Structure formats: structure tokens, C-alpha cells
Amino acid sequence: xxxxxxxxxxxxxxxxxxxxxxxxxxxxxxxxxxxxxxxxxxxxxxxxxxxxxxxxxxxxxxxxxxxxxxxxxxxxxxxxxxxxxxxxxxxxxxxxxxxxxxxxxxxxxxxxxxxxxxxxxxxxxxxxxxxxxxxxxxxxxxxxxxxxxxxxxxxxxxxxxxxxxxxxxxxxxxxxxxxxxxxxxxxxxxxxxxxxxxxxxxxxxxxxxxxxxxxxxxxxxxxxxxxxxxxxxxxxxxxxxxxxxxxxxxxxxxxxxxxxxxxxxxxxxxx
Ligand code: SAM
Numbered sequence: 423x424x425x426x427x428x429x430x431x432x433x434x435x436x437x438x439x440x441x442x443x444x445x446x447x448x449x450x451x452x453x454x455x456x457x458x459x460x461x462x463x464x465x466x467x468x469x470x471x472x473x474x475x476x477x478x479x480x481x482x483x484x485x486x487x488x489x490x491x492x493x494x495x496x497x498x499x500x501x502x503x504x505x506x507x508x509x510x511x512x513x514x515x516x517x518x519x520x521x522x523x524x525x526x527x528x529x530x531x532x533x534x535x536x537x538x539x540x541x542x543x544x545x546x547x548x549x550x551x552x553x554x555x556x557x558x559x560x561x562x563x564x565x566x567x568x569x570x571x572x573x574x575x576x577x578x579x580x581x582x583x584x585x586x587x588x589x590x591x592x593x594x595x596x597x598x599x600x601x602x603x604x605x606x607x608x609x610x611x612x613x614x615x616x617x618x619x620x621x622x623x624x625x626x627x628x629x630x631x632x633x634x635x636x637x638x639x640x641x642x643x644x645x646x647x648x649x650x651x652x653x654x655x656x657x658x659x660x661x662x663x664x665x666x667x668x669x670x671x672x673x674x675x676x677x678x679x680x681x682x683x684x685x686x687x688x689x690x691x692x693x
Pocket of ligand 1: 446447448449450451452475476477478479480481482483496497498499522523524525543544545546548
């Protein structure tokens, strides 16, 4: 059997008696127009290596394989393994499946030193910690194309001064170029989630921030946005308050949401 001979996704799921589990954040995409569009937005093609988190029934996986990419899939729910094994066989060796929890998986080992893109319709309950792991950890992907709840996607790309601007925007934009590239209606998923979703495409900066600076940035943003309505002299008191702001040449009477990413980096360097 080849990819073209595979039965429709819904039939595959029914054939294996599988029903979506809420605890695993399972909302499946069966519409190939949507999964193909996500693969296109990811910009992957023949010869590229992709890590996909949460293949589930394999809709997005099929679209990624169609591009000619090599796909390494990490799935936590063992119920999907027999179905994914069929897909792996039909892919003629282009798909490898790992039963693992993406929160603790070693993607750097799976990438084996080669350039690797991440593409995923993420389980919403772990989307943010996974993004932080990929942007600040040992594994250095060349790009990330990820489906989030739209509200989370907006927080990733938010500009200073907006309500959505916070820790996530600062960490994401200090480490990558991030764009919201597609919105997806709840109706596109089975079962439909309560909210609209959106795909964010991130390209990590070529020059990685060093680990000490990243740690300092996490500390500063946690303190500053933990009390976002307060002035920095007060929200950053434990970290040096006014004298820290002076060192970074930032007015201590400003509030966290008015600082741009460069200004947060200046504060992080001053710690
Ligand atoms: N990719 C499929 C699609 O688009 O139809 C399924 C997406 S569904 C939103 C999320 C998938 O992630 C499910 O298959 C779920 O079992 C899996 N998952 C949930 N938590 C996970 C984790 N911590 N590590 C790896 N996979 C996980």
C-alpha cells in the first residue's frame, strides 16, 4: 500500500475503534485542504526533516509526507500506534513514530544534528510549555509551524502596549521572528473545540541568546508582568528595582507592557 491507497482518515479512525480523548487535547483535522495548507505554510519539502508532535490519526502527517519530507512523529497516546504503523509502512520509510511525551522527549537526539523543522496541531493543554522548551532549550529547530488556540497565538505575536502583550510575546520575539499565518474555525476539527484556532510560524534567530541571558529574561518578565499594572521600580524591587532600571537606562516609572523586547533584553543583561 502507498499513501495514495490509504482509506479516508475518518474510516481509519472508525476502523480502529478510536474516539477522541479530552485529557490528551485531541481535536482532529480531517480536511486535507487544511492540513496541506499547514504543510505549505511550514515550507517543508523533499529531503527536509520534520518533527511532528501529536500525529493522532495522522491527517497532518499525511500532508507532511506528501511534500516528500522525512517525518519523525512523537505521540503520547498508545491507542494510535497500530494506525500510525500502517501509515509508516505506506510511507515507504519516510515516517518514524515514537511513543513519548513531547514535554520530556529529547528532540535534539531525534534530530541527530540535522536541520529539523517542527510542525504540529498542538494539544492545547501543553502548547505553551512546548513552545518555550523549543525556543529556549537544547534542541534548535530551523522553524516551528504550530496550531494554538487563537488567543495564545495572539499572545505570541502581540506588540507592546496591547492587552495580549506579556511574557510569551517577549520570550518568543526575543528568540524568533513570529507571524500568525492562518486562522482555523472550530468546525474544521473533530470534535470541535470551543474556540477558534490559529497557526503561528516562527523562525528562530540565527544567533541564539546565551542560556544565562535567557534565564535572566525569564526572571525579569515573570516579575515585571506578574505585577503588570505597577511601575518597574516596584514590580522589579526584588531584582534591584530602581538601580537595575538605571543600569539598563530604562525609566523606573514605566510599566511592563510599555517596554519593547530590546528593552527587556537590556534589563536582562543588567541583572
Ligand atoms: N495531528 C492530529 C491532527 O491534526 O488531527 C492530532 C492533533 S490533536 C490536537 C493533539 C495530539 O497530540 C493528539 O494526538 C494527542 O494524543 C497528542 N498529545 C497530547 N499530549 C501529548 C504529549 N504530551 N506528547 C505527545 N503527544 C501528545
